[in-house]
Amino acid sequence: MENVAGDFRIVEEPKKPMAMEPRKFGMWLFMGSVVMLFAALTSAYIVREAEGNWVYFDMPSIFTISTIVILVSSITMQWAYWSARKDNLENTKIMITITAVLGIAFLVLQWQGWVQLVANKIYFVGNPSGSFLYVLTGVHALHIISAVVFLLIVMVATYRYKVHSKSLVSIEMCTTYWHFLGGLWLYLFVFLLLYR
Amino acid sequence: MATIDIHPQTSTHHHDDHAHEHEHHHGNFWTNYIFSEDHKVIAKQFLITGMAWALIGGILSVLFRLQLGFPDADLSWLKPILGGWLTPEGKIDPEFYLALVTMHGTIMVFFVLTAGLSGTFSNFLIPLQIGARDMASGFMNMLSYWFFFLSSVIMFTSLFISTGPASGGWVIYPPLSALPQAMQGSGLGMTLWLVAMAIFIASSLLGSINYITTVINMRTQGMSFTRLPLTIWAFFFTAIIGILSFPVLFAAALLLIFDRSFGTSFYLSDIYIGGEALPNQGGSPILFQHLFWFLGHPEVYIVLLPALGITSEIIATNSRKPIFGYKAMVGSMLFIAILSFVVWAHHMFVTGMNPFLGSIFTLLTLIIAVPSAVKIFNYVTTLWKGNIRFTAAMLFSIGLVSFFLTGGITGIFLGNSAIDIQLHDTYFVVAHFHLVMGSASFFGMVAGVYHWFPKMFGRMMDEKLGYIHFWLTFIGVYLVFFPMHYIGIAGFPRRYYSWTNFETFSGFADLNMLVSAAAILTLSAQFIFLFNFIYSIFRGKAAPANPWNSTTLEWTTPRNPGHGNWPGEIPTVYRWPYDYSKPGAKEDFIPQHIPYSETPESNLPHENELIKLELNNGSITVENKDQKH
Numbered sequence: 171m172e173n174v175a176g177d178f179r180i181v182e183e184p185k186k187p188m189a190m191e192p193r194k195f196g197m198w199l200f201m202g203s204v205v206m207l208f209a210a211l212t213s214a215y216i217v218r219e220a221e222g223n224w225v226y227f228d229m230p231s232i233f234t235i236s237t238i239v240i241l242v243s244s245i246t247m248q249w250a251y252w253s254a255r256k257d258n259l260e261n262t263k264i265m266i267t268i269t270a271v272l273g274i275a276f277l278v279l280q281w282q283g284w285v286q287l288v289a290n291k292i293y294f295v296g297n298p299s300g301s302f303l304y305v306l307t308g309v310h311a312l313h314i315i316s317a318v319v320f321l322l323i324v325m326v327a328t329y330r331y332k333v334h335s336k337s338l339v340s341i342e343m344c345t346t347y348w349h350f351l352g353g354l355w356l357y358l359f360v361f362l363l364l365y366r
Numbered sequence: 367m368a369t370i371d372i373h374p375q376t377s378t379h380h381h382d383d384h385a386h387e388h389e390h391h392h393g394n395f396w397t398n399y400i401f402s403e404d405h406k407v408i409a410k411q412f413l414i415t416g417m418a419w420a421l422i423g424g425i426l427s428v429l430f431r432l433q434l435g436f437p438d439a440d441l442s443w444l445k446p447i448l449g450g451w452l453t454p455e456g457k458i459d460p461e462f463y464l465a466l467v468t469m470h471g472t473i474m475v476f477f478v479l480t481a482g483l484s485g486t487f488s489n490f491l492i493p494l495q496i497g498a499r500d501m502a503s504g505f506m507n508m509l510s511y512w513f514f515f516l517s518s519v520i521m522f523t524s525l526f527i528s529t530g531p532a533s534g535g536w537v538i539y540p541p542l543s544a545l546p547q548a549m550q551g552s553g554l555g556m557t558l559w560l561v562a563m564a565i566f567i568a569s570s571l572l573g574s575i576n577y578i579t580t581v582i583n584m585r586t587q588g589m590s591f592t593r594l595p596l597t598i599w600a601f602f603f604t605a606i607i608g609i610l611s612f613p614v615l616f617a618a619a620l621l622l623i624f625d626r627s628f629g630t631s632f633y634l635s636d637i638y639i640g641g642e643a644l645p646n647q648g649g650s651p652i653l654f655q656h657l658f659w660f661l662g663h664p665e666v667y668i669v670l671l672p673a674l675g676i677t678s679e680i681i682a683t684n685s686r687k688p689i690f691g692y693k694a695m696v697g698s699m700l701f702i703a704i705l706s707f708v709v710w711a712h713h714m715f716v717t718g719m720n721p722f723l724g725s726i727f728t729l730l731t732l733i734i735a736v737p738s739a740v741k742i743f744n745y746v747t748t749l750w751k752g753n754i755r756f757t758a759a760m761l762f763s764i765g766l767v768s769f770f771l772t773g774g775i776t777g778i779f780l781g782n783s784a785i786d787i788q789l790h791d792t793y794f795v796v797a798h799f800h801l802v803m804g805s806a807s808f809f810g811m812v813a814g815v816y817h818w819f820p821k822m823f824g825r826m827m828d829e830k831l832g833y834i835h836f837w838l839t840f841i842g843v844y845l846v847f848f849p850m851h852y853i854g855i856a857g858f859p860r861r862y863y864s865w866t867n868f869e870t871f872s873g874f875a876d877l878n879m880l881v882s883a884a885a886i887l888t889l890s891a892q893f894i895f896l897f898n899f900i901y902s903i904f905r906g907k908a909a910p911a912n913p914w915n916s917t918t919l920e921w922t923t924p925r926n927p928g929h930g931n932w933p934g935e936i937p938t939v940y941r942w943p944y945d946y947s948k949p950g951a952k953e954d955f956i957p958q959h960i961p962y963s964e965t966p967e968s969n970l971p972h973e974n975e976l977i978k979l980e981l982n983n984g985s986i987t988v989e990n991k992d993q994k995h
Contacts (some may be wrong), residue, residue, distance in 0.1 A: 192502035222808035
């Protein structure tokens, strides 16, 4: 494979463009199933709302802050990945640590958002509109927790210099998952603003 | 884009390491047989667990058939097994009857025909037939089995608790399932059901992710998508359907759990118990049905597609003919997979849905008849003028085609929103789905066991016992389900404990007796299979390397392949998997790993062109490629 002729191999072997690192591919499939989970929940939300008897709620203002936090954390995550690719490992360490802190901050802010909801008399038990709000944010937060755990594992690996330009799979998967969950939150945020 | 520069290297190294590692793989009993990461062992674990479940599910069905066929019989002789579930008069307790029906459905649909079928054959055949050493992630694969096992243990435990297992039907519609006070089975039994299913979904997702990743990333050299055996195509589509639909069931179950245990009102509204209103307001039980059937209908194809893939392979092999319409087979499976997501509301025609919406779902449902008919046509044309060998596996495959046809035709009736008003929730529905989905998939599974048993255990199953098993089961299944069409058209509702209270329904007592007798016959026939299976594992005739003269890669492995499947290099694939009875060929089959350069006598003109590729070790060096650019 290393010789020059290797570059000119014709396609008599399985086409390789789809052939990813299997773990990364599995990650994408997992994200596909998460998409279906939230598609099911949000479409249930729409169907239920269309039936009437739906209590309008104010989005907690804290959710706007948490949206900004998760967007910023996506930038730092990407920065960490780019630094790792350029073997700028000190920068990777700093950026991935900031991302982890921002991720935990996001979770705290979501909790504060729930506190604000309770203050607004929107409870988990009550009209389905509020229940849905808690379920959507809660299930998303569970996924963020899983991503933070993943992030911490990758962070430890970074501090042990196990993440660098020749060993990127873990940080790459982590970056993908983090962006995915950030995008998912953005979707939920806009969705909840539009339908409430 | 950043990954391009490193991937060719890492992937080749990965494969080499893998091969190397497996040749020296010797573990102890625990790592080899219990917590194994070898796909073949995991497949056998799924198979044996699935067979145990099938036995339990079958026995449950005979118990409630006793009640339906012989309502006056004294069953006190069952007291040692059923204990308190028998009334003092020796009859089955009405609530336990509902539990029996519910658990029979749950067990058969999920634990036997989803985990037992996909789990067994996807695990066993995907790496062997695409030429891979193992699944993409052996660890995830092991986890998938043990999640299934844990889920099985919980579901099995629920059979023995004092309030009984879940009893609201396998579809667990709220409010019956959401209110613990609704019936005995809606208490702890329902909770255990939900927990078991949540774990089951995790198991199923782990499995599906692995199957898709393996099929896409781990094929051997030369194994392009158009050279995949139809089994692999079927498992591939099944896994995709699973990944897309099971999360939706999870969402439905999650909201149900909140309603049950936390007091939310997703599915509950305006419910009065004993004259008192429940606090739940604003929920919608129909919402659950939408979510449930969005999984529920694709689930039908999760159950059926693997069976169709397995039989495509067996019918082609034993007709000694290429499968008729390979691309049409793949295309129709793809089409079925897509359509399966847009027909769910045909289960809900009588829930008060908009009739216009009903017409749309009728139309979409009836379109499924097209790819299904294409498949039946292709099966029959593959058999047509074939040099048929009636092995046990072949008989069961032909049985599948028969059930798929007779059960499929009644689907055209039921898919029609107007006719469904009469037939909904009658025995006509029971007859329909037991033939087209239950029996057909079960026959596919049994056919697969007979066909791949030599590869699984290195021994042959007894053919004569196989014939007896087939004829008893085939006739038994038709005797059970054919009369149910009449019972259903006459308006008998399903899930009823007894009809003796209604004068209208006293007419079919004899027919019901026949059905029950046939059910007992069919279940007894399965013990022949069970004996054959266990006996052959230890005492069966030693299997030759390629007992069915088949073309696919699994038969190029040693008689008892070790972890890693091929002792040497993985064979390269040069042709499609259906070169049976090729004109001019020395034998009536040419395995996939035989290059065209070795078969000049049977090559077609365009295949002679491919020889040039083979001579360069599977590749051509194009020197002046740059100049062309």
